[in-house]
Amino acid sequence: xxxxxIEKTCRFCPRCGREAEDQGxxxxxxxxxxxxxxxxxxxxxxxxxxNQQGELLLVRRAREPGKGKWGLPGGFVDRDETxxxxxxxxxxxxxxxxxxxxxxxxxFPNLYxxxxxxxxxxxxxxxxxxxxxxxxxxxxxxxxSFMWVKPTPKHLSEMAFPSNRRAIxxxxxxx
Numbered sequence: 185x186x187x188x189x190i191e192k193t194c195r196f197c198p199r200c201g202r203e204a205e206d207q208g209x210x211x212x213x214x215x216x217x218x219x220x221x222x223x224x225x226x227x228x229x230x231x232x233x234x235n236q237q238g239e240l241l242l243v244r245r246a247r248e249p250g251k252g253k254w255g256l257p258g259g260f261v262d263r264d265e266t267x268x269x270x271x272x273x274x275x276x277x278x279x280x281x282x283x284x285x286x287x288x289x290x291x292f293p294n295l296y297x298x299x300x301x302x303x304x305x306x307x308x309x310x311x312x313x314x315x316x317x318x319x320x321x322x323x324x325x326x327x328x329s330f331m332w333v334k335p336t337p338k339h340l341s342e343m344a345f346p347s348n349r350r351a352i353x354x355x356x357x358x359x
Contacts, residue, residue, distance in 0.1 A: 190303045191223045225293065225304040229271040230258035230348060231312040232289060232355050233281065239332035240352065241320075242339065243278065246328040249297050250344025256309070256351070257281075271310055279330070280321035281314040290354045292347035309351035 189208070196203055197214035198221070205215055211222040233241040233256075242254045257278045261270040272283045287310060294305040320330060333339055335352050343349040 187297050187300050187302050190301055193301050225306040227261040228305050228307045230256040230307055230309045231275045233312045233314055235317050235332050239334055242331050243327045244329040245344050253344035254342050255344045256348050278323045280319050283312050284315050285313040286310040290351055292350050294345055294347040307347040
């Protein structure tokens with residue numbers, strides 16, 4: 185199946201059901217009822233968790249997108265949730281680690297291809313301290329492996345998402 189941007193998959197107005205006259209346009213504007221959808225990016229978080237040796241926690245994805253590639257613990261922000269709450273929840277859900285402190289590092293745009301529909305995402309990355317690094321238990325079916333590393337170009341070339349790679353590069357550069 186070929187991937188398609190989310191705006192191209194919207195063929196009908198969600199308010200009145202009229203077929204789109206300019207399918208694929210951003211914003212989507214219904215000529216019948218005036219509804220508009222800007223297809224803005226959704227928010228996601230990523231945690232750069234380090235240990236006492238200055239190594240970074242990488243987790244390997246067990247499902248698409250990016251199955252078999254490395255990433256950072258994280259995920260989408262839920263409705264009615266702050267960025268900080270989402271970061272703590274996602275790190276806990278994926279690794280069983282409790283975030284005790286988080287400091288904003290950077291953000292990057294990302295495209296998330298789920299079942300052939302590509303949605304825009306803004307990924308926000310945080311430096312995370314956790315309570316007990318030895319407590320790692322990966323989310324079954326979501327992640328299948330982890331490692332503590334000082335990332336090399338080889339690790340960076342095996343990242344599931346370019347935004348994760350760029351955040352790690354920013355961290356490695358010290359800025």
